[in-house]
Amino acid sequence: MSSHAQVHVAMGGRLMTRPFMVLLAIAGVGAVTAAVRFLYGIGAVSNLSNGYPWGVWIAIDVVVGTAIGCGGYAVGILVYILNKGQYHPLVRPAVLTSLLGYGLAVIAVIIDLGRFWSLWKVPVYVWRWSHSPQLEVALCVAAYTLVLMIELSPALFEKLRAGTSTGLRRLAERGLTLVEKNFVWILALGLLLPTMHQSSLGTMMLLPGPRMHPLWLTPWLPLLFVVNCILIGFAVVVLEATFSAAAFGRPRETVMLASLSRIAGWIAVGWSVFRVGEAALAGKLGYLNSGYGLAFMAEVLLPLAAAAILLSERRRQAMWQVRGAILLFVGAALHRVDTYLVAFRPGQAFSYFPAVPELLITFGIIAAEVAIYIAVVKTFPILEGPVPAKKTF
Amino acid sequence: MAIDRRALIKSLAVGGTAVAAGVAPASAAVRKTAPPGAMGMLYDATLCIGCKTCVVACKQANDMPAESAANGGLWDAPTDLDSKTKNIIKLYHEGEQESFVKQQCMHCVDPGCVSACMLHSLHKDEVTGVVMYDPTYCVGCRYCMMACPFNIPKFEFEKAAPKIVKCELCRQRIKDAAVMGPGGFTRYPKGQGPACCEVCPREAVIYGRRDELLAEAKRRIAAWPGKYYKDRVYGEFDGGGTQVLYLAHVPFDRIGLPDLGTQPVPETAYAVQEGIYYKIPFLAPVGLFAVLGAVIYRNRRADSVGAAEKEGKR
Numbered sequence: 001m002s003s004h005a006q007v008h009v010a011m012g013g014r015l016m017t018r019p020f021m022v023l024l025a026i027a028g029v030g031a032v033t034a035a036v037r038f039l040y041g042i043g044a045v046s047n048l049s050n051g052y053p054w055g056v057w058i059a060i061d062v063v064v065g066t067a068i069g070c071g072g073y074a075v076g077i078l079v080y081i082l083n084k085g086q087y088h089p090l091v092r093p094a095v096l097t098s099l100l101g102y103g104l105a106v107i108a109v110i111i112d113l114g115r116f117w118s119l120w121k122v123p124v125y126v127w128r129w130s131h132s133p134q135l136e137v138a139l140c141v142a143a144y145t146l147v148l149m150i151e152l153s154p155a156l157f158e159k160l161r162a163g164t165s166t167g168l169r170r171l172a173e174r175g176l177t178l179v180e181k182n183f184v185w186i187l188a189l190g191l192l193l194p195t196m197h198q199s200s201l202g203t204m205m206l207l208p209g210p211r212m213h214p215l216w217l218t219p220w221l222p223l224l225f226v227v228n229c230i231l232i233g234f235a236v237v238v239l240e241a242t243f244s245a246a247a248f249g250r251p252r253e254t255v256m257l258a259s260l261s262r263i264a265g266w267i268a269v270g271w272s273v274f275r276v277g278e279a280a281l282a283g284k285l286g287y288l289n290s291g292y293g294l295a296f297m298a299e300v301l302l303p304l305a306a307a308a309i310l311l312s313e314r315r316r317q318a319m320w321q322v323r324g325a326i327l328l329f330v331g332a333a334l335h336r337v338d339t340y341l342v343a344f345r346p347g348q349a350f351s352y353f354p355a356v357p358e359l360l361i362t363f364g365i366i367a368a369e370v371a372i373y374i375a376v377v378k379t380f381p382i383l384e385g386p387v388p389a390k391k392t393f
Numbered sequence: 394m395a396i397d398r399r400a401l402i403k404s405l406a407v408g409g410t411a412v413a414a415g416v417a418p419a420s421a422a423v424r425k426t427a428p429p430g431a432m433g434m435l436y437d438a439t440l441c442i443g444c445k446t447c448v449v450a451c452k453q454a455n456d457m458p459a460e461s462a463a464n465g466g467l468w469d470a471p472t473d474l475d476s477k478t479k480n481i482i483k484l485y486h487e488g489e490q491e492s493f494v495k496q497q498c499m500h501c502v503d504p505g506c507v508s509a510c511m512l513h514s515l516h517k518d519e520v521t522g523v524v525m526y527d528p529t530y531c532v533g534c535r536y537c538m539m540a541c542p543f544n545i546p547k548f549e550f551e552k553a554a555p556k557i558v559k560c561e562l563c564r565q566r567i568k569d570a571a572v573m574g575p576g577g578f579t580r581y582p583k584g585q586g587p588a589c590c591e592v593c594p595r596e597a598v599i600y601g602r603r604d605e606l607l608a609e610a611k612r613r614i615a616a617w618p619g620k621y622y623k624d625r626v627y628g629e630f631d632g633g634g635t636q637v638l639y640l641a642h643v644p645f646d647r648i649g650l651p652d653l654g655t656q657p658v659p660e661t662a663y664a665v666q667e668g669i670y671y672k673i674p675f676l677a678p679v680g681l682f683a684v685l686g687a688v689i690y691r692n693r694r695a696d697s698v699g700a701a702e703k704e705g706k707r
Contacts, residue, residue, distance in 0.1 A: 002640075025585065040553060041551055041553045042550050042555070043551045050475055050544070050547045050551060051544065053535035054539060077425065080688075080689045080692060081692070083692040088576075113533075114532075114549075114556075115532050115554070116533070118529075121510055121512060132508060132666075134509065134536050134668045184686055184693065185686055187689050192678060192681055192685055203665050204536070206661045207505055207540040207659055209662070210632075211544075221665075322481065344539070346544055358701060371527075
């Protein structure tokens with residue numbers, strides 16, 4: 001969505017490859033399971049209960065799902081706020097991943113909501129708005145999904161502009177100019193909204209405070225969630241760039257990802273230090289000697305292990321970048337799942353492990369995300385062209 | 394470079410420090426006291442004989458179906474609160490100690506569930522303080538269930554069009570029919586109070602105004618010192634106070650009444666949320682938006698100038 005835009009090209013190629021059809025099949029199974037849920041209720045397909053009202057749909061599909069969608073946010077801060085223009089080629093694919101992450105999180109929410117048909121009332125009945133942090137999350141996620149669509153619209157317009165119809169070409173020109181003119185405030189909104197709802201996702205879990213394990217209950221949860229989504233965002237950008245290089249035979253962006261890795265590595269160090277420091281200052285280290293302590297240590301040590309790779313010279317090798325990104329992703333995502341599921345303790349009488357159909361829906365959503373990414377990248381100008389446009393340094 | 398990070402941390406730190414310093418946000422919603430007409434119940438575990446008449450009466454009054462899964466469909470025998478059971482009697486025993494306990498909504502003074510609810514589908518009645526549910530605005534998100542420290546709101550997982558189910562103090566039966574009884578204690582004619590309180594053969598659970606019930610509980614403690622656990626009424630201040638009050642001879646945390654301290658359940662979440670968004674209304678997000686916009690604008694101008702210069706150099 002800037003002057004660099006013309007270097008983006010559609011990858012082309014056959015769409016119905018075997019891996020793509022496998023993804024479609026998994027998504028299809030998820031869709032059928034979702035149909036059962038809509039016909040017979042949430043209890044028919046899930047192990048959700050009066051003790052565990054939230055399960056993997058919320059913890060993974062929504063809370064981790066929106067963090068996967070924070071690649072656009074993380075790279076956006078880097079390129080447009082910290083003015084690191086060299087990362088610009090990462091922006092558009094990251095925004096696509098973000099739109100998919102958020103769009104599918106919205107679908108997951110609709111599957112999870114018992115009375116989804118009333119959802120439209122949330123943005124409309126302004127006079128009934130409460131100060132619930134979840135209201136803030138709901139409104140901001142909806143708004144951000146729209147902003148992401150606008151941020152990505154130049155890809156559609158560029159495709160239309162290259163088409164044959166004169167009317168569509170003119171329309172595309174108009175659209176591109178419109179987005180270009182409003183670039184500053186659309187982008188500012190695109191960075192403001194994730195800051196707001198990702199922090200509120202943290203605030204949300206302060207409300208079940210009395211039933212939360214103390215290692216995850218801190219008034220700093222909103223800050224932790226913002227930093228966490230940036231970590232996941234960077235990890236996803238590295239994985240996504242490496243994946244599309246391998247999948248579409250594109251030149252690898254190893255050099256750019258190496259310097260990105262360094263930034264992610266330092267944030268990971270900051271994350272781990274803050275997490276341990278906060279627990280120590282609040283006198284919570286005594287809880288480490290338990291199963292919960294193991295989960296806590298994993299959240300601290302996995303990002304540290306990632307940082308050890310991403311801050312060393314190994315980060316210049318694509319394989320190590322991927323390893324570091326995976327460690328970072330797992331460590332940071334674990335904090336989200338722990339906060340929303342593991343740390344929540346409704347009492348001895350209740351236990352939760354996702355049911356098979358419940359997981360089928362989650363897998364379906366992830367498969368749909370990857371499938372749509374592949375289809376869009378092949379059809380629309382998202383990735384930079386096969387010829388390296390320009391070496392920055 | 395530093396601008397964004399600072400602005401970001403600042404907007405979050407507003408909430409963080411507000412909590413750390415114990416500063417209450419400028420909101421009447423958090424620092425609640427029970428309304429003057431607050432209604433409630435007083436349950437005395439030392440009087441309860443576990444006959445479960447109240448469980449049956451509750452089902453009748455609220456038109457709730459039987460829960461007979463545990464005994465092969467023979468009779469109504471719920472094992473816990475669920476979407477078909479708003480009130481239950483449970484037995485606690487540990488060694489020599491034994492006690493029945495009645496569980497239903499506590500009608501908190503500052504309820505977690507109401508704070509969680511996006512469109513006030515769960516709301517506190519302004520006069521009686523009863524926590525009521527209106528499905529019209531409910532999206533079925535179940536955040537209320539997460540937020541309740543007593544694990545009270547239940548959900549119809551078995552239905553395609555589910556609702557939240559919880560005790561509403563039989564509000565559908567209650568009209569203004571209270572009469573002043575002897576000793577200044579308000580009496581309620583049959584059909585004008587919660588069904589569970591009407592049928593209790595031992596008056597182990599009684600209905601009334603919260604202030605009167607609290608006075609009655611304290612009278613009992615004063616009359617029989619040492620009989621009640623810690624000579625204390627659970628709910629006077631616990632979790633910011635509840636409108637259903639408990640007396641017991643066993644530790645409260647053993648009979649499903651958690652040690653919440655005196656801080657209202659939603660306080661921390663609200664101190665953070667309101668510290669960021671409402672203390673000075675929307676300053677943080679609008680301010681951050683302005684800063685982000687300004688930085689993007691500046692970078693972009695510098696970029697286009699810089700690009701032109703680089704072009705020249707090459």
